[in-house]
Amino acid sequence: MAASSAAPNVYDAEPIPEAARAEIERLLTSGDLFRYTAPDGAPVALLEAEFAALLGSRYALAVSSCSAALFLSLKALDLPRGARVLTPAFTFAAVPSAIVHADCTPVLVEVGENYRVDMADFAAKLPGAGAVMISHMRGHTSDMDAIMALCNAAGIPVVEDAAHSLGTEWHGRKIGTIGKIGCFSFQSYKMINAGEGGILVTDDPELAARAVIMSGAYEHNWKKHPGLQNSYMLWQNRLPLYNMRMQNLSAAVIRPQLPELARRVSQGRFNHDHVAALLNATPFFEVPPPLPGEARAPDSIQFNLTGFAGDAQALAFQAAAKARGVAVQIFGLSEDNARAFWNWQFLGPQPDLPQTRAMLMRACDVRLPTRLSPADLDFIARGLIDAAAEVQAKAA
Numbered sequence: 001m002a003a004s005s006a007a008p009n010v011y012d013a014e015p016i017p018e019a020a021r022a023e024i025e026r027l028l029t030s031g032d033l034f035r036y037t038a039p040d041g042a043p044v045a046l047l048e049a050e051f052a053a054l055l056g057s058r059y060a061l062a063v064s065s066c067s068a069a070l071f072l073s074l075k076a077l078d079l080p081r082g083a084r085v086l087t088p089a090f091t092f093a094a095v096p097s098a099i100v101h102a103d104c105t106p107v108l109v110e111v112g113e114n115y116r117v118d119m120a121d122f123a124a125k126l127p128g129a130g131a132v133m134i135s136h137m138r139g140h141t142s143d144m145d146a147i148m149a150l151c152n153a154a155g156i157p158v159v160e161d162a163a164h165s166l167g168t169e170w171h172g173r174k175i176g177t178i179g180k181i182g183c184f185s186f187q188s189y190k191m192i193n194a195g196e197g198g199i200l201v202t203d204d205p206e207l208a209a210r211a212v213i214m215s216g217a218y219e220h221n222w223k224k225h226p227g228l229q230n231s232y233m234l235w236q237n238r239l240p241l242y243n244m245r246m247q248n249l250s251a252a253v254i255r256p257q258l259p260e261l262a263r264r265v266s267q268g269r270f271n272h273d274h275v276a277a278l279l280n281a282t283p284f285f286e287v288p289p290p291l292p293g294e295a296r297a298p299d300s301i302q303f304n305l306t307g308f309a310g311d312a313q314a315l316a317f318q319a320a321a322k323a324r325g326v327a328v329q330i331f332g333l334s335e336d337n338a339r340a341f342w343n344w345q346f347l348g349p350q351p352d353l354p355q356t357r358a359m360l361m362r363a364c365d366v367r368l369p370t371r372l373s374p375a376d377l378d379f380i381a382r383g384l385i386d387a388a389a390e391v392q393a394k395a396a
């Protein structure tokens with residue numbers, strides 16, 4: 001390992017492609033920031049067409065965040081108030097929040113040591129559910145064949161939270177296109193960075209029409225979304241307008257990044273697999289392998305600590321890594337972590353989930369932005385390995 005000598009900054013983003021500048025300048029000059037002002041060809045509408053083509057979906061709707069897309073997905077499904085919506089217990093707090101926002105009841109499903117949905121717990125909790133919201137947390141894909149088979153047999157719709165999974169494939173199918181609706185994020189820590197933003201894709205014209213109207217296509221603005229005329233007539237004036245639209249500046253930042261996606265995905269995969277191989281060669285760490293058929297698009301790495309006795313040693317490892325310039329988050333051991341289900345107190349009392357809890361207490365998270373150099377990657381791996389060796393040597 002030829003590790004670089006300076007700690008890489010893992011929080012800075014990549015520059016936005018130069019091509020965005022002329023378009024932003026044009027928008028600033030005209031002041032045309034609202035997606036529905038222009039009769040056609042608005043940047044948001046062009047983004048929707050391009051994103052739908054990229055995913056191979058019939059419809060795309062750009063909105064203000066992935067959380068908004070998740071909320072609108074549940075609203076578009078027209079679930080009864082209080083409907084149970086299953087979601088993995090390993091996710092970001094925004095996901096159960098979107099379920100609550102849509103007047104539904106989150107049902108948290110156990111997740112295994114490999115960060116994927118525990119299919120036995122899923123099958124046990126599925127009967128009577130109104131919908132399933134599968135969060136592909138940190139881009140890890142659960143067994144979508146098993147999930148879709150159970151949900152299709154029970155007639156329960158699946159929404160994919162693919163916020164952090166743009167570019168991931170499952171047996172050659174694009175993640176986000178397997179369920180009825182797929183939702184993606186353009187928040188800065190995701191594969192495409194617009195600061196904030198989200199988009200949903202679906203092949204279902206009724207769901208698309210309902211989501212378009214509720215996102216804030218008031219009066220006849222739905223006419224600026226292609227291909228749904230008959231459906232819109234059905235819903236005119238019959239749905240609330242939640243106003244979660246995307247504005248043109250966001251689309252101008254996103255569109256020139258779409259052609260970058262393939263490179264970012266292959267770079268992210270290379271970076272992840274390089275660090276994973278180094279960590280897996282030690283007795284301290286275990287990087288769970290992908291499921292067969294899963295091709296990820298990672299911009300971070302997750303691994304489990306092995307052979308650390310108790311929380312104090314795990315925290316000592318975290319501190320030792322930090323002293324070497326490497327930021328590690330142990331999901332369950334960082335205070336008020338938004339990915340630890342016991343901090344979602346807004347849900348009220350929840351049954352304990354011992355398997356997910358145990359995983360969160362030993363699962364580590366390290367950002368690996370796709371722009372890192374091989375020397376940066378080696379610096380990070382070396383810092384983690386040396387920190388673990390130091391802590392375990394002290395304990396021996």
Ligand SMILES: *Cc1c(COP(=O)(O)O)cnc(C)c1O
Binds near residue numbers: 066091135
């Ligand atoms: C980032 C993220 C979200 C939320 O996306 P926003 O665009 O910030 O609302 C939801 N789910 C997962 C898994 C995420 O990583």
